[in-house]
Amino acid sequence: xxxxxxxxxxxxxxxxxxxxxxxxxxxxxxxxxxxxxxxxxxxxxxxxxxxxxxxxxxxxxxxxxxxxxxxxxxxxxxxxxxxxxxxxxxxxxxxxxxxxxxxxxxxxxxx
Amino acid sequence: xxxxxxxxxxxxxxxxxxxxxxxxxxxxxxxxxxxxxxxxxxxxxxxxxxxxxxxxxxxxxxxxxxxxxxxxxxxxxxxxxxxxxxxxxxxxxxxxxxxxxxxxxxxxxxxxxxx
Numbered sequence: 001x002x003x004x005x006x007x008x009x010x011x012x013x014x015x016x017x018x019x020x021x022x023x024x025x026x027x028x029x030x031x032x033x034x035x036x037x038x039x040x041x042x043x044x045x046x047x048x049x050x051x052x053x054x055x056x057x058x059x060x061x062x063x064x065x066x067x068x069x070x071x072x073x074x075x076x077x078x079x080x081x082x083x084x085x086x087x088x089x090x091x092x093x094x095x096x097x098x099x100x101x102x103x104x105x106x107x108x109x110x111x
Numbered sequence: 112x113x114x115x116x117x118x119x120x121x122x123x124x125x126x127x128x129x130x131x132x133x134x135x136x137x138x139x140x141x142x143x144x145x146x147x148x149x150x151x152x153x154x155x156x157x158x159x160x161x162x163x164x165x166x167x168x169x170x171x172x173x174x175x176x177x178x179x180x181x182x183x184x185x186x187x188x189x190x191x192x193x194x195x196x197x198x199x200x201x202x203x204x205x206x207x208x209x210x211x212x213x214x215x216x217x218x219x220x221x222x223x224x225x226x
Binding site: 034041042043044045046049085087098099100101102103104 | 115144146152153154155156159167202204214215216217218219220
């Protein structure tokens with residue numbers, strides 16, 4: 001699976017949009033971009049995934065650049081409960097489908 | 112369905128003892144994963160089952176570690192002769208179907224402390 005690069009930490013004001021970037025310049029054509037988050041002392045939680053089109057669900061939006069070398073996870077109205085470590089993962093559809101986590105971005109939402 | 116369940120949530124053991132953790136995946140999920148997470152790091156893949164078959168093992172899984180999923184439902188992870196370096200959060204995840212592109216659902220984890 002391709003490697004990803006994320007900033008180690010970010011701050012966001014409560015109620016504002018949180019935009020979390022991810023670089024995945026070596027992504028290949030059959031690899032999807034996944035986002036998970038991990039709130040303190042809990043297991044990771046799936047947020048969203050996409051291949052090349054932008055995606056939106058009830059939690060977030062995922063914007064993938066046309067060349068697919070980077071993406072941005074957008075939390076439109078961040079709340080204090082969104083404080084967590086956010087992991088961007090690139091994963092090919094294959095036999096195992098295990099996830100390779102990097103260091104993630106620690107998002108701190110401040111009042 | 113209450114999600115992926117792990118037991119115990121916390122375990123403190125003395126070095127050299129054996130420990131066993133249990134994971135109950137979401138019903139009907141045929142894929143089950145074990146991960147290990149140390150402080151400040153992302154989870155690291157340990158092993159993966161499809162039904163009762165263990166299909167993949169990481170090099171992190173030393174010969175002191177063994178995992179089973181005897182009837183394709185719950186799974187156990189055993190660590191023999193524990194070492195202080197085994198102290199970590201052990202996470203279990205399951206996903207629903209073969210092929211495709213489905214998300215994994217994680218349990219709350221078992222935090223192991225080896226003293």
